[in-house]
Structures are given as C-alpha cells and as structure tokens.
Amino acid sequence: MTENNGKDFVLGTIIGAAVGASLALLFAPKSGKELRGDINQGAVQVRERATEWKDIAQAKGQEWKDLAVIKGSELKQKTQDLSTNVQSKFQNMRENDNQSDVEVDEY
Template sequence: MADNNGRDFIIGTIIGAAVGASLALLFAPKSGKELRSDINQGAMQVKERATEWKDIAQAKGLEWKDIAQSKSQEWLDIATQKGSQLKEKTQHVTSNVQAKIQDIRER
C-alpha cells in the first residue's frame, strides 16, 4: 500500500510540475517566440525529472528484486532443512514401530 502512495505522489508531482510550469508561462506577458521557448524549456525540465524518477524507480525495482531473491532462497533453505528433519523423524518413528511390531510377533 505504501508503494502505491509513493508512486501516486511521484506521478502527481510530475503532472503538477508540468501544469504549474505551463500555466505560469501562459500567463506571463511575453512574445509568442519567448513563450514557445519557455514552454520548450519547461517541457525539457519535466522530461529530465521524469527520467530521473524512472531511473530511481528502476534502481529500487532491482533492489527489491535482489531482496526477494535472497529471501526466497533463505525460505527455500529453511523449508529444505525442515523437510529433512521431518523425514528423519518419520524414519525414526517408522523404525521404532516396526521394531515393536516385530517384538509383538515374536512373543
């Protein structure tokens, strides 16, 4: 849930920056050529910010992937260990039951 809030914040920030920059440029008293130049500069800045956020998101994604792989290997090791322990206990109990059955038969 926190990941969605962070993503929504990033998207809102980018959209807000673009809208704010566009409105500021549109209401500023400038010539058409200056206005177009300013709009292009603002669009480039927004594009650069979006690229930065994308790079950050990719880095976090790789970090989370590495954590997930590490945890899954850790859990697999634990499951394998517990499975081996259970197998040994089952074999021990089976051996004891068979020995008791043999004792009963011999009587």
C-alpha cells in the same frame, strides 16, 4: 500498497509540475517568442526530472527484486531442511515402532 502510493506520488508530482509550469508561462506577460522558449525550457526540465525519477524507480525495483530472490531462496532452503527433518523423524518413528512390534512378538 506502499509501492502504489510512491508511484502515485511521483506521477502526481510530474503532472502537477507540468501543469503548474505551463499555467505560469501562459499567464506571464511575454511575447510569443519568449513564451515558446520558456515552454520549451520547462518541458526540457520536466523531462530531465522524469528521467531521474524513472532511473531511481528502476534502481529501487531492482533492489526489491534482488531482495525477493534472496528471501525466496532462503525460504525454499528452510522448507527443504524442515521437510528433510520431518521425513527423518517420521522414518525414525517407523523404525522404532517396527522394533517395538518385533520385541513384543519375541515374548
């Protein structure tokens, strides 16, 4: 849930920045040449900012993936250990039960 909120926030920020910059440039009293230059400069800035956020998002995604792999491996190992422990206890119970049966038969 948090991941979607972060993505939504970043996307909203990018769109808001682009719309705000475009509106500010369109309503500013400038000549066409100046306006086109300002729009171009604004677009470059938005692209640079989007690239930075993309890089940050990719790094965070890689961190979360690595953490998931580590936690998954730990959980798998704990499950295997628990399974081995349960099998061992069950085997011991069967052996003890078989020994009890043998002792009762001897009387």
